[in-house]
Amino acid sequence: MPVSALDAYRASSCRGVAWLVSLLAGAASYATEPGDRGSIVPDVRQLVVTPDRLELAGKNRQSQLVITGVDGAGLNHDLTRQAKIVLGDQSLATLDGAFVRGVAEGQSEIRVSFGAIEKVVPLVVRDFARYPDVSFHSDILPIFSKLGCNSGGCHGKQAGQNGFKLSVFGFDPRADYDAIVNGSRGRRVFPGSTTHSLIYSKAVGASTHGGGQRMSEDSHDAELLREWLEQGTPWGRDDHVKLAKIEVWPNLRVMTPRSQQQLRVVATYSDGSFRDVTRSAVYTTNQEMIADCDPTGAIETGRVAGEAAITINYMGCVDVARVVIPLPNTQLPQRPEWLSDGHPIDQLAWAKWQQLRIAPSELCDDATFQRRVAVKTTGTLPTSEETRAFLRDDSPQKRIHAIDAALSSEDYVNYWSQRWSDILMVNSKTIGGQGANAFYGWIREQIETNRPYDQWVREIIVASGNSGRVGPVNFYRSQRTAEDAVKTISQAFLGIRMDCAQCHHHPFEKWGQDDFYGLAGYFNGMTRQALDENRELIYHPGHKSTAIPVINRPVATRTLGGQSTAADDQTDPRRELADWLASSKNPFFAKLVANRLWKHLMGRGLVEPEDDFRDTNPPTNPELLEHLAKTLVANNFDLRALMRHIMTSKTFQLSNAPNETNLDDEQTYSHYLVRRVPAEVMLDAICQVTEVPEAFPGHPIGARAIELWDNQLPSYFLDAFGRSLRESPCECGSSGEPTMAQALHLLNAPEIEAKIQSPQGRATRLANTGLDADALINEIALSTVNRPANPRELATGRAIFQESGRLQAIQDFLWVMMNSYDFLFVK
């Protein structure tokens, strides 16, 4: 590297000191240019080796060293690949870079040096003669899950693979043990001889294996498998030491683009013993563009600034290492004036922008704000009169007034009753028209009275009675089995997807079959009596125990991580479930609904998808999500109050127009995220701007799409624009994704053209006024995109008026504005 570049690097690192120190006690490694990596020699003053003392004992026979250089400014640099490492006694261990493998018992030391600085790490290798007990169910089975042997595409599928069948993700350990130890006339294992055991020779690729080589001979996994064979393929004792947790170090790093950071992962067992599993863990990034991690635990950052979470899995335990890469060569963003308003959401958002050195966009103008609040809260466009009045209003409080007016409007009730009906699957096809109507009516009452969210969710969980009269009972008419109820309730109210856990313990997830059927026990034995063809009497006569199907193992009814139920066969156990589920202490309950509302208003969930909470899917701003949940709990689960809290933040009020620093940002809300107007809202908007209502079958003329309770009413428009199918609790059922059919419909639909050309419609009415061309253009802009026409619209509109007659020009300009992105999207 040329000297001048090095000087430039030093100069820039000095500039960086201020923000880094203020940031966190983390570390940074530097690269000056894209593509230049690992070749810089930092001015290292101190060397830190982790761990500072190495003991290889028992199962812990391999260990990763992480070497960090601290420079004069107190900044950390990962030197794991650059430092020189020398073993004192080479007969005790071998080195692969900074990865140490024990070979024989004894004591020595490892000398780590970088430039003139040296650090000595004592090394002890002991307990090498006898390998600790290996257990099939807690040591071997997880290896098969990790390597994918028992996945649905391989030996885990129903028919097995080439005669060898395992239960998918190891849900039936006894059957798997039998398949391996006794199956195929014993050829799979040959106690004492690894080379004669197909289970080993196929896995390491020594015998022909359809699945190819799954592990290398010098890996931990191979070591465990060898030891298990040599110990005589034991099933393992039930009190066998179990894996308790894994921990990664470092778990948070500030890095530069195109740089590296070695991780070290340590597993701790129930007896307190530990083991370095850096080379056995599986690393997954949530943002490949930003940072990726190789199988040896080395993170490499890309060219893009941002944040990434590396999820580390080992045998079912999970930890996360977060990486923050600020924009290179940018200053700390200037503190926006409005931060002094002290809104906690803004403070928490600002902390994130500072971290990433992203400057937030400007605040949006009044017209944009008014349209945004109206569409997101009431599902209704402002009228041109409302827009004029809002723009004229010079009260400093006018934005807050607009929020309050929207939240207390009838349209808020219309719109949110429909949104909750989507989530709760109020589908007349599955629960009948009468049921859907009763359920919708009940939901509407909850929204209208702004009843605390926890109270009405509780009422759904414990619902009993005649489905024609008791609205929430209809929930159990679409969730007809205990299994369906578990899946829907955990996804709809906790954001926990239990689908995988029904059949197997997912190797990367927390919840397994015991958890799934533990919950299913609350619904087992529910009774449904048909009253007539439209109504059912539904109730729970008392608790009934549950067993896992196929392996037929009884499971205690209990909440996730909770105690077994106290309910007897005369008591409805769902009350207990509701108490746990809708409690302010339940870590998932408030967070999910807070995240839903946040996503709805901000365009993207802090957790995404909004109802998929798990360790491996961390929130982009955990502190902010925590704050929203706490605010909700503190306000007694008042949903409107939380929406108000979000909308009064300046973060909600940012412009969608990006600046240089936040153009690519989709995660930190540094500019407003543009979203398509939803199906029902768009249909209403088309009716509103043309002044020609839609005729829905069975509804009076003038009924609006956001007022419909029945999602089965035939409507090509609503289908094409993706109204919710209400077939799963996932809001993904209502899709905002554009399609070709939508574009064609907006351009050419005769139904829309008829509204534009209707003699009773707006175009004709405007033609009969005395307004001149510019006034007409402005009026049409105000009613469609809710702001005065911009210069381009004015020019385009004038050209149309010059070319065509008055009425036709009005119709054409209206058509143009109804196809403009400012109409179709909320920005």
Next chain:
Amino acid sequence: MSSSIRNATRRDLLRVGSLAGGAIAGLGLADVLRMQQLCASDQAASRSDVNCIFIFILGGMPQQDMWDLKPKAPAEIRGDFQNINTNVPGIQISDVLPGCANVMDKMAILRSMTHGDSDHGRGYHIMMSGKKPGVGDFNGNQNNNHHPSIGSMVSYLGAPGVLPPYISVPNFLNSGGPAFLGPSHGPFVIDADPAAPDFSVRDITLPTDVVAQRGDLRQRALRQINAMEDRAQLAGKQVRSLDNFYEKAFNLMSSPAAKKAFDIHREPAEVREAYGMTSLGQCSLLARRLVEAGCRFVAIENGHWDTHRKNTYSLRELLCPSFDKAIPALLNDLASRGLLDKTLVVICTEFGRTPKINQLAGRDHWPNAFSIVMAGGGIRGGQVVGATDNQAAEVTDRPVTPEDMVATILYTLGIDYSKVMHTPLGRPVAVADGGTVVRELFS
């Protein structure tokens, strides 16, 4: 190079390629390159200029009354139909299909389809996606897909053109949805029967009361309003996506050839008559026009084949006449236009029907063994793949699974069926889920 690599089949190698990192440290670069070559040479045999017309016979097509007769079986199994000779010596099919018998040289019958699920909704899903759906009964549910349909996978994996890549007619096929691939890979649905006198495809042309000149003016103005600067300002995936669809819509509207493809009224009367003025006939003709104009996958649904009662009457009088007119007309038309080699025609169904005739003179659902037909797209006509026992009840030779069918269709269309898709939950889903190409079809 280790022996395991040397001996590996193409599928093994692909499976290795899709492993989540780490476990295959033993593979050298040379091995990886070799794998890629293997894959490439295999893929070279399939062609990306082949499009597909996928005809779904909804209700369950009776194998033993149409494609796989058992004249020696007892009367209650044999039924009322007789074998007749086809234009291929040695292959016989039902006397209810004399038209098809004349184009046997263009068709391959797969007599050994099998999957084992006798529910309509589930069978539909299995045969349109190659995968079993999750739990639940969803007969009649629209867009029931738990997994993407073949057409959606073609849309997702194939290259885009002027026409939408996946079109369905005369309605949305209930198992034809995109599932987790998202609505942009759903079918462009022609929700109208092309046999109707007033048939037209909605929204692809200007409304009748807007003359072309006025339409041009509007489009010009709209392009100005939605110009590039604003797109950058709007900076969002959804805006870019709709922008892309607007462009495609403009292309479609301004391409007379593409628009014409939808207009079945341009066909000479004698051609329309040759296909038959029936739903299946006209859907098939429209499909030919669409693949001719570049659509990659047209799905047709033809219903009412669930013959639990009066099986013989239904087939002879109501169902087979239009079928036996449409299919030969389609194959002959494709052949005479030189399109047969570039068009794969698949005649599919949920399952077959029970060997034994029931008390209502009908046959019930039978998924253990049934027949489907494939033609064109490089498939060698005039052959039968697989065989069933003497009651057409169980497969005795060369079982073909729905996974194999999906692999074969995608392979014929030049699409890499070894790929893995990911659900929003991150769950990997193999495109053809272990299915392999039915090689005999091409030899």
